[in-house]
Amino acid sequence: xxxxxxxxxxxxxxxxxxxxxxxxxxxxxxxxxxxxxxxxxxxxxxxxxxxxxxxxxxxxxxxxxxxxxxxxxxxxxxxxxxxxxxxxxxxxxxxxxxxxxxxxxxxxxxxxxxxxxxxxxxxxxxxxxxxxxxxxxxxxxxxxxxxxxxxxxxxxxxxxxxxxxxxxxxxxxxxxxxxxxxxxxxxxxxxxxxxxxxxxxxxxxxxxxxxxxxxxxxxxxxxxxxxxxxxxxxxxxxxxxxxxxxxxxxxxxxxxxxxxxxxxxxxxxxxxxxxxxxxxxxxxxxxxxxxxxxxxxxxxxxxxxxxxxxxxxxxxxxxxxxxxxxxxxxxxxxxxxxxxxxxxxxxxxxxxxxxxxxxxxxxxxxxxxxxxxxxx
Amino acid sequence: xxxxxxxxxxxxxxxxxxxxxxxxxxxxxxxxxxxxxxxxxxxxxxxxxxxxxxxxxxxxxxxxxxxxxxxxxxxxxxxxxxxxxxxxxxxxxxxxxxxxxxxxxxxxxxxxxxxxxxxxxxxxxxxxxxxxxxxxxxxxxxxxxxxxxxxxxxxxxxxxxxxxxxxxxxxxxxxxxxxxxxxxxxxxxxxxxxxxxxxxxxxxxxxxxxxxxxxxxxxxxxxxxxxxxxxxxxxxxxxxxxxxxxxxxxxxxxxxxxxxxxxxxxxxxxxxxxxxxxxxxxxxxxxxxxxxxxxxxxxxxxxxxxxxxxxxxxxxxxxxxxxxxxxxxxxxxxxxx
Ligand SMILES: Cc1cc2nc3c(=O)[nH]c(=O)nc-3n(C[C@H](O)[C@H](O)[C@H](O)COP(=O)(O)OP(=O)(O)OC[C@H]3O[C@@H](n4cnc5c(N)ncnc54)[C@H](O)[C@@H]3O)c2cc1C
Numbered sequence: 001x002x003x004x005x006x007x008x009x010x011x012x013x014x015x016x017x018x019x020x021x022x023x024x025x026x027x028x029x030x031x032x033x034x035x036x037x038x039x040x041x042x043x044x045x046x047x048x049x050x051x052x053x054x055x056x057x058x059x060x061x062x063x064x065x066x067x068x069x070x071x072x073x074x075x076x077x078x079x080x081x082x083x084x085x086x087x088x089x090x091x092x093x094x095x096x097x098x099x100x101x102x103x104x105x106x107x108x109x110x111x112x113x114x115x116x117x118x119x120x121x122x123x124x125x126x127x128x129x130x131x132x133x134x135x136x137x138x139x140x141x142x143x144x145x146x147x148x149x150x151x152x153x154x155x156x157x158x159x160x161x162x163x164x165x166x167x168x169x170x171x172x173x174x175x176x177x178x179x180x181x182x183x184x185x186x187x188x189x190x191x192x193x194x195x196x197x198x199x200x201x202x203x204x205x206x207x208x209x210x211x212x213x214x215x216x217x218x219x220x221x222x223x224x225x226x227x228x229x230x231x232x233x234x235x236x237x238x239x240x241x242x243x244x245x246x247x248x249x250x251x252x253x254x255x256x257x258x259x260x261x262x263x264x265x266x267x268x269x270x271x272x273x274x275x276x277x278x279x280x281x282x283x284x285x286x287x288x289x290x291x292x293x294x295x296x297x298x299x300x301x302x303x304x305x306x307x308x309x310x311x312x313x314x315x316x317x318x319x320x321x322x323x324x325x326x327x328x329x330x331x332x333x334x335x336x337x338x339x340x341x342x343x344x345x346x347x348x349x350x351x352x353x354x355x356x357x358x359x360x361x362x363x364x365x366x367x368x369x370x371x372x373x374x375x376x
Numbered sequence: 377x378x379x380x381x382x383x384x385x386x387x388x389x390x391x392x393x394x395x396x397x398x399x400x401x402x403x404x405x406x407x408x409x410x411x412x413x414x415x416x417x418x419x420x421x422x423x424x425x426x427x428x429x430x431x432x433x434x435x436x437x438x439x440x441x442x443x444x445x446x447x448x449x450x451x452x453x454x455x456x457x458x459x460x461x462x463x464x465x466x467x468x469x470x471x472x473x474x475x476x477x478x479x480x481x482x483x484x485x486x487x488x489x490x491x492x493x494x495x496x497x498x499x500x501x502x503x504x505x506x507x508x509x510x511x512x513x514x515x516x517x518x519x520x521x522x523x524x525x526x527x528x529x530x531x532x533x534x535x536x537x538x539x540x541x542x543x544x545x546x547x548x549x550x551x552x553x554x555x556x557x558x559x560x561x562x563x564x565x566x567x568x569x570x571x572x573x574x575x576x577x578x579x580x581x582x583x584x585x586x587x588x589x590x591x592x593x594x595x596x597x598x599x600x601x602x603x604x605x606x607x608x609x610x611x612x613x614x615x616x617x618x619x620x621x622x623x624x625x626x627x628x629x630x631x632x633x634x635x636x637x638x639x640x641x642x643x644x645x646x647x648x649x650x651x652x653x654x655x656x657x658x659x660x661x662x663x664x665x666x667x668x669x670x671x672x673x674x675x676x677x678x679x680x681x682x683x684x685x686x687x688x689x690x691x692x693x694x695x696x697x698x699x700x701x702x703x704x705x706x707x708x709x710x711x712x713x
Contacts, residue, residue, distance in 0.1 A: 134676050136604035159677045205680045206672075206687035274704040330694075331702065335501050337509035337551040338541040346544045350691065353672050354680050361676060363614055 003291065005076075013076050020084040023049055032085050033261075035344040037209065040123065040165040046087045047120040057094050057118055061102065064110070065118045071301050075248070075293075082253030090162065093117040093124035097170050099244050100188065100237055104229040113168075113190075127157040127171035127191075127215060128238070134159075135364050137172070138183050138235065142217060144173035146224065146231070151175075151189060153197075153220040159358070163200050163213040166193050172234050179232065186234035190226040197221070205354070207347040242360070243306050250318035252290045258325045259283060266332035275331070282324045289317045309372040312365035319355040319362060326352040379634060381449055389449025391426065396457040402685045405458060414548040415461045415516055423463065424492025432467060433474060437486035443641035444575055448582045448633065455586025458685070458692055460547055462495055462513030464579055469496025471572045472521045476528050476564035485519065485530075494518045499552060500569070506554050514550035515540040521562070522554050523569060529559035545695040546688070570646065574653045577700040578636035581653075581660045584696035585633045587689045588626045588663060591671040594686055595619065598675055615674060622667050629663035632656035651713040654706040660696070661703035668693035 005013065028042060050056040051065075058074050060066035069077065081089070089095075098117050101110050116122040133140040142155025153173060163169065169191050176185035191198065197220035202210045229237050262279065269275045296310045330349040336342030356362045370376040381389060400419065408416045423429060431447055433439030440446075447467075454463065470489045473481055473496075488494035497517035499508035506524070514520060515538060522529045535558040538550040599610030599619060609615055636656035643649035668690045672679035681687060697703070 129677070132603075134604065136606075139604070139606075204682040206682050206690065208682065272704060274707060331698070331704075334702075335510050335698075337503070337511075337549070338539050343541075343544070346694075349694070350544075350687075353669065353690075356673055357676055357680065361673075363612075366614070 003294070005072075009072060009076065012073055013080065016077055016080045017084070019053070020080060020086065023053070024084055024086050025049075028087055029085055032087055034341065035348050038087050040162075043087055043090055043165075044120045044123070047089060050089070051119055056089070056120075057098065059095075060098060060114075060118075064098075064102070064114050071297055075297055078248035079253030079256075082248065082251060082255075083257050085257055090123070092126045092161070092166075092170075093122065093168075095244075096126060096241055097124050097168075097190075100170070100228060100241055103240060104188075104233075104237055106225075108225070109190075109228065122167045123162070123165045125160050125163045125166035125169045125193075125215075127160055127163075127169045129159045130156060131158050135361060137238070138186065140172055140174060140186065142171065142173045143177070144175050144187060144189060144222070146175065149224050151222045151224060151227070153189070153191065153217040153222055155217050157215040157217075158212075159203070160200075160213045160215045161211060161358075163193070163215050164202065164210070169193055169198075169215065170228075172238060175231050175234075183235040184232050186238075187231050188228040188234040188237040189222055190228060191217075191220065191222050195220050195222065205351065207350040209347070209351065243308065243311075249311050250289050250293045250314040251322060252286070252293055252318070255286050255318070255321050255325060256290075258322070258329070259286060262325060262329050262332060266328070269332050269334070275328075279328055282321060282328065285317070285324070286321050289314070289321060292317070309369050312360075312368045315359065316362050316365050322355055323352050381445075385446055385449055388427075388446075389453055392428070392450050393453045393456070395422065395426065396453055396459070400457050400459065402688075405460065408460060409546050413516065414542065414546070419459075420461055420495070421492050423461065424490075428463070429466065429492050430490035433470060433486055433490055437474075437482065438490040439486070444578045444582075444637035445641050447579055448637045451579050451582035452586035452589065455583035455588075455692070455696075456590045458545075458587065458688055462497065462516060462548070464576060464583070465497040465511075465513030465517065466495045467579070468498040468572055468576045469517070469519070469521045471575055472498060472528060472568055473530075473562070475568035475571060476562045477530075478563050481530060481560070481562060496521065498572070499523070499554065500573075503551075508552050508554055510543070510549055511552060512543065512547050512549045514538060514552055515548050520552075522559060523565075524554065524556060526565060528562040528565045528568065529554075529556060530562060531559040535559070543695060545691040547695075567646065570650070573700060574649055575640050577653050577657055578633070578640045580696055580699050581629075581633040581636050581656045584660050584664050584693060585626070585630045587692045587696065588629055588667045591667050591686060591689050591693065592619075592622050592626050594689075595622065595671045595674050598678075602676075609674075618670055618674060622670050625663040625666045629660050629667075632659040647713050651710060654701075654710040654713070657701060657706040658703050658710060661698070661706070664693040664697040 028046060031038060047056060055067065057065050058067040058069050058077055062068050094117060098114060101113055128137055130140050130142060142157065144151040144153045171189050171191055172186050173189050174185050175187040179185035197218040199216045201214045203212045203214055204210055205212065293314060296307060300307055326349045329345045333342035333345045427440060428450060430439035431442045435441050466489060470486060473485045485494065489496065495517050497511050497513035497520045499511040499520050499522040501509045503509050517533055520531050520533060522531050536552045536554060538552045540550040543549050596619060599615060600608050602609050633656055636653045639649050639652035671686055672690050675686060678684055679686060
């Protein structure tokens, strides 16, 4: 057994780390450090810097701009991104729509969309959830009817992250309400947000931030060429995406960074044994998760199999750790009156409650492990 | 033994609850929060008319001579409705005046508080000498009681330099700087601050219990009505047990709030009182966190929405867990007593 990275992997990590340190704009880093709201421009600026270096989509095939890195290198890269405190790379285009197009898209769709995603020219959002369909996604109702070479879409999506920034939305829609298995009546459709009949209403979250939206479709005409894969195969597409190799589900790098920061600004509180114990327990959990993540990665590298239900475990533990760190940060700030940084930590605690709800709630992740791994 | 409120206490709690249901629903509260003042003078005068601002003060000043147990039902109702008017801040200020003020100060302040003409705040926690932090109600208080060293002073709001802000749970508050020059000393102090802080802590416990009750009730209702996979989500055993644990947490918290209020009114000595209050605050902080987090989680995305009252209860519970010392603080105090 050898728990360490090879010499080449360490060298790779150091190269990535040095480049990131030298190329992350100071003002962006400071904004991230203050836990401030990041504008669309902030997000895109960092996206384009990475695109310029050729590092914005390592997992893509080389012909479309991928780096050809193996899974361990990709993991290292993503964790370093979190560790340096860079703005997040919004996944909807890079890590969701693009892999779907690469797997199921036509040549024309790939040529049309992939370069623009790579360069950050199109901002994408994800239209899955609906008011009546969250955990039970297959019950979705947004209707798409094909007539004269187009789909006419009617219905509503909700919780759509950054729809107010988006140029495009990929949606699951119901094309056949009569199919016996409800999964079979679902299709995967790409919709230009500027199409007449698409409207966006902000949903404010409990930290006061405008991050998610409701998206309404009122007789929206979508060219049939924007269908991905076959009609009625949308569920296959969605499931492929769920099993897609996401290296950073556990957010180890990001959490390591938050832990380091917490230690920095709670130094006064570290004399308090109760606080210190709680902090240490989270650190131990994080260490365990990092090693677990590496074990899964090692297995994946050797078997060549996608991660399957292992991702669910990483999601559950990763989000619990993120929430625990956010909570300790808020507590470390203590009675800070009008202090703006303390208020930002408070808002962050509120906001991080979302992590155990979105991207498949932690209850649903447990159901997946129970069913797929344990056969219950 | 009898854990019920007596008839008067129950009547009062019921009438406060009715008033809040009618005049202080979530929409009405939203409007108050959106106003620049962040509180409602109309609501305040109604609270005074119902006798709430006079409840714990001596009949000599027009009050009713009640204690923490008499206030418990009121605070629970306030917690359920998430009242943002500076009720507790005013009670604290007046509680201190009643214990540490001169006869003249009492005459000038207590009847005005009882009649709803004056609001107070208590500035205690400091960053460094003369700089007070997080004083709830300060920007709208007429007068403030300010601790300085081991002494207490009365100051006019107009004489204090303030930096107003809103707390995480939307209360008006301020950081302020204080110098003794422009303030009136209060003659007594010694035990008054400890008594008042324990009194207020017990009341915050009761208020938090009210917010927990709302969070439990609304989550239970949601489990019964929200459908996924063709059935109410409350049919999933994984969620049933979580809901059961929330209710257990609530009952335990309420028991401790009862204990704290009862001991504040009639403990044999200060140590017994403080020990009960700390024990209660530990339990309340843990339950507030547990119930708040679970209620949000079991609501799924809806739990995150600012449009739902629950997210505001979550904020209130988060603050209540830390107010007058978090669980760590009270664990240390409990163990030392
Ligand atoms: C901040 C945020 C951003 C989001 N961004 C997007 C986005 O960009 N695009 C998008 O499409 N969606 C997005 N979502 C939606 C998210 O995917 C859903 O909120 C999530 O799937 C849960 O669905 P729901 O909110 O309808 O909750 P419900 O499904 O109604 O769940 C309520 C509760 O019941 C539990 N539950 C449900 N079924 C079961 C079961 N079988 N067993 C045990 N427990 C169960 C859930 O875990 C939860 O605790 C976002 C959500 C949030 C909060």
